[in-house]
Amino acid sequence: MNTTLNISAYKFIALPDAAELRVTLLQRAQSLQLKGTILLAEEGINLFLAGSGEAVRGFMAELNADARFSDIAPKESWSAHQPFKKMLVKVKREIIRMDHPAIHPAEGRAPAVDAQTVKRWLDQGHDDSGRPVVTLDTRNAFEVDHGTFNGAIDWRIGKFTEFPQALLDHKAELQDKTVVSFCTGGIRCEKAAIFMREAGLEHVYQLEGGILKYFEEAGDAHYTGSCFVFDERRALGADLSVSHQ
Template identity: 70%
Template sequence: MQEILNIAAYKFVGIDDSAELREDLRARALDMGLMGTILIAPEGINLFLAGTADGVRAFLAHLRADARFADLEAKESWSAAQPFRRMLVKLKREIIRMDHPAIQPAAGRAPGVDAPTLKRWLDQGHDDEGREIALLDTRNGFEVDEGTFDGAIDWRITKFTEFPPALKEHRADFAGKTVVSFCTGGIRCEKAAILMREEGIEHVLQLEGGILKYFEEVGGAHYHGDCFVFDGRRALAPDLSARAADASARASEDVDLNLGLKK
């Protein structure tokens, strides 16, 4: 029986009280019996949590009572067991590390495309302006190996800080195309899209909510394999069910969500 609610959420917004927010959210999460990881940085918040539906939703209500997070959206999935082993709340320089300080997503988002629209474009083979779609996977190579969109571009990066130099090497490949960056839940593809626009690539969109929102809204159309997730479930199928994970995958506290790498 799928009794554990898992959520993934992030928001780029200025935070100047990180230490106080950390203590508040840690206490609230523990009170609600939640486990997982919350990252807090001056640029925003990133979280992966799991627990009872009542506990998770009470925590989200508390978080959204803060005006900075009132519109925070969460991707949901269910599991039979708790995929995390403890509750961590960490302070970071970036909630997703790119090492490119000019990127300030809180100052303005890159345009996005929702899942139904992207599916329609992929069905017809082009966007509504007739441009070819270039699907750019912004995740690490080991994540891509679990599954990705058909024909997606994969630069085999091993950490997100490698994305900016990879872009400089390949940016000419996108001439005349509509680039749709995507990732697990939206955070990396949002930063990636902003950087691509900064680099002068004209037609750039991010997949709103990432692969998880795509699965939720349209299933696995034009996608092959599963979606790697940074918890004990290891990967989710297009119906958002968890694939059986081996013991070596069940070590969420040994995964740094800020890097997407095992420590």
């Protein structure tokens, strides 16, 4: 019986008080017997939590009460067991490391496109302007090997810090195409899309909510395999249940 609620969420928002927030959020999560990881940085928050439905939603209600986080809407899935061993709250230099300090998502996002629009574009083979559409996987190679969009561009990067150079090496291949960058939950493809825009690619979008939101809204259309997740579940299928492939 699936009694454990798993959530993931992030937001790029200026957090000069990240160190103080760490203490508050750790105490709050522990009081609710939650486990998982919360990353804080001056650029924002990234969280993965699991526990009873009541406890997880109670935590999010308190987090949403902070005006800076009022619009965070986590992606949810259920499991039979707690996939995390402990509760960690860390302050880092970046909530997703790219090592490219000029990228500041909190100052303005790249345009996002929702799951149903991506599905429609892939169904018809072009965007609404008739431009060819390509999907670009911004995840690490071992994650891609669990599953990805059919025909997705995969540069076989070993870590996200390699993405900027990979883009510069392959930029010419993306000219005059509509590029939809994607990742697990949206955080990496958001930074990637901003970097691509700044590199001069005009028609770039991020997949809103990443693969997990796509599974929730569009199922496995145009996608083969599962989606790797960084906890003991390892991979999720299109129905957001644990994949055993």
